[in-house]
Amino acid sequence: MSEDNNAQAREPVTGMDAPIYLQYQFTAGRAPSRFLHALKQGRLTGQRCPGCSQVYIPPRGSCPACGIATDEEVTLSNKATVQSFTIVYIPIPGNPIKPPYIVANLVPDGANISFIHLLSDCVNEEVHIGQRVEAVWKPAQEWDYKMDNILYYRPLEEPDVPVELIGRLPVEGWEGQA
């Protein structure tokens, strides 16, 4: 034992390491599993509430507004609208993406709720709410049960969606489009 360690050893104990590591076998849930199966086939899907008709992505098996089970599967568009976004300038531990980059709330056409994904292939300073974007998928042979089958979303040459219509577009898209 070195002299330093001896000196440290004479100090009273004031703290202790108490790491907790627990092992689990996580299951995705029935509704999320169906979503992931479709994703592996290159399709984005949501589920429609039989009560209020809202379409949720990713589906969790219920309509949180009505409290009833959702079952009807709806295939959504690869096109989406920016509902909100943030430009990340700080490195996040464990995240391989180099800042600055954009994380956005995106509502796919045909859905009524946003999910989070990356926005790229764009001028960061020009990204705005209501902007039209589309999914950029990995090559089909790399598809797995994972959200990063979609690498990122990139801007589309389409007119902006007014704020009051974000989250209300049909799966066919945006009639205001050029």
Added chain:
Amino acid sequence: MTDVDVLSEAFELGFTYTRSTGPVMGRFLTALRDKRIEGIRASDGRVIVPPMEYDPETAAALDEFVEVGQEGEVMSWCWVSEPRRAHPLQQPFAWAMIKLDGADVAMIHCIAATDEAALHTGARVKVRWADEPRGHISDIACFELAGVAP
């Protein structure tokens, strides 16, 4: 709802906590690091090991430390024939309530023994210290039967 193949994946949840020990537990753990065991005297005179910060009956703050022995008596025990990965011993072992000499309340720790038949309630056991005590309850690596060569 139609069911689909269950998608599942192993994962580990980790909490890398450190804990402040305070004066009572800190003193106990400091003593462990020096391979000594200290209990605390409760309001009714009983010596509690490991020490509690407050009296279990009156809730008064406790501060009278009492060094206790490193041998004791098994008050209860159970035999773990299939140790779990998280357990401190990976060979079959016993969890036990052990009343150390000079203590009035037992403590819970593990006993390394060759087999279940070697143990019985009332058996005498002694501390086996960790190779490098650090101020942690596992500085007591385990107990072993007193009078049995390691």
Added chain:
Amino acid sequence: MSAQREIAIVAFHQSPCQASAGAANEVELIMPELRAVFDQVGLANAQDVDFVCSGSCDYLQGAAFAFVAGVDALGAVPPIRESHVEMDAAWALYEAVLKIRMGHADSALIYGFAKSSPGELPIVLSQQLDPYYLAPLWVDTVSLAALQARLMLDAGLITEGDMAEVVKRSRRNAMTNPLAQLAGETSVADLLAKPHYLSPLRRHDCCPVSDGAAAMIIATVEQAKAWGMPYVRLSGIDHRIESHNLCLRDLTDSVSTRKAAAAAGMNAGAVDVAELYAPFSHQEIILSRALGLGEDTRVNPSGGVLAGNLMMASGLSRIGEVFQRIVAGEAGRGVAHATNGPCLQQNLVAVLEAA
């Protein structure tokens, strides 16, 4: 202080106890139970009750804030009055009872759920112990129960045959309980012939690990009558906790159960039926003795939790079981018990009476 408002239990439903619920997530476990109790009363969703309280523990499935995800099952738009306990849902019921008695609500939905299968439950539960002296050793809760059983055996308070008798009766009673996970005809001799698992416990002395959920609706007696529902009076409920230091407790007795029972008014009349949350066979004997139950009381006619144990819901289910037997006319007055923590650390007793 105004006269105490009387509480009526009006609906209860529980899922089967399954070793694994497979893909179902927390929302998918909860929804069928909520739907069942809403349908029993004729309610649309949680908007139709004044208060919601749930019991669960996110560590069981290792999903942080799973209990918040559970709110997706409620229909919480517009916002509802909701609360949660990181305990068995019997304690969620206790909170709801207080809310109603204080006049802050006339009705409440209570639910509990568990998906224990994804983790190693006895090890997960070791982390509820003293964080300085016990949790770092990873003392599992089955081992602690085994230490308790040994104390009883050594003291001559029970025999291994007594423990097997409890298991035999549980398995037999569970044969008429379609929700049970373990049921069947067996004998004390057969059970004692099985090897020890965590000596002195055999595997059958320990409850199984189960996935599932349970839900209940309670209300004031006036509200229950307005709904036109048959109801059972919850005439008393109380809970007590003992020291976290296991070696300071008398583990061969359950003082907290006895005190809770007295405070809940159990001794004011005969007890036709009792449902006790005893995850280990010897604990049913401790509880029966602490409550002073005699030959006139049917103990765990459902099979109890030795036949299936929904962590965080089994306590609520004990109350639901007694409720159902009184509604069915099988009993006039019953007692339900719930527990939390190692070796019956914390205990709740509820007294139910026919309206």
